[in-house]
Amino acid sequence: MKQLTVLAVMVLVVAACNLSSKLKSSNNSNSSSPSSSSDNSGKDGDEPVEKPNPTAAQTAALADGQEVKWDQQGITWTFPPNWKKQDVRNETLSYGGGGAFLSVNISTMGESFPTEMSIKAMHEGAKTEKKNGKYDEVKWLELGGLRGLEFRQSKQERPDDIRRLEWQAYRTYAGQTQLVTMILSTNDADFSKHQDELYAIMYSTKPVH
Secondary structure (H helix, E strand, O other): OHHHHHHHHHHHHHHHHHHHHHHHHHHHHHOOOOOOOOOOOOEEOOEEEEOOOOOHHHHHHOOOOEEEEEOOOOEEEEEOOOOEEEEEOOOEEEEEEOOEEEEEEEEEEOOOOOHHHHHHHHHHHHHHHHHOOOEEEEEEEEEOOEEEEEEEEOOOOOOOOEEEEEEEEEEEEOOEEEEEEEEEEEEHHHHHHHHHHHHHHHHOOEOOO
């Protein structure tokens, strides 16, 4: 499962790089240096950059919850009381509870990697996938001051298929350029039941950048 997740992330990054290279010349003519992906003026082009605004049900999902810090990467989340650690390493983390899961992966990029062009290319790709029916939600979302891309898979074909809520963002941490990929998931049949806690956990993210 972890190997498939990492492979999927890398495929997406490569695809984004290929698309971003085509956009590079036009972007250079507009700006001598791309803005940081953590810069958030409330809009990205004509599209809003949302901030967490949890509903009452989402807030309640974390009642009596536990705040957990990923020491190796300086990121914290708040989990419901029944969520437990599954595995924590330098570049991967996983927690779960009641059939729902959080999986986070850190991918280290080169110093000259075009993060701004890449995240925008990923956004365009996700919007296309939404039109094709793969996703039913795609938007810019700022978590802890870091602008990222949030997208949610559409209802799956079978009840036991995994349905995912994802967030990706680039950051600079400990002298490294990193892609942070966060995946919250559960079986399609259980997605509605777990949806409030999945969003609540995502909204609780406090990345260091």
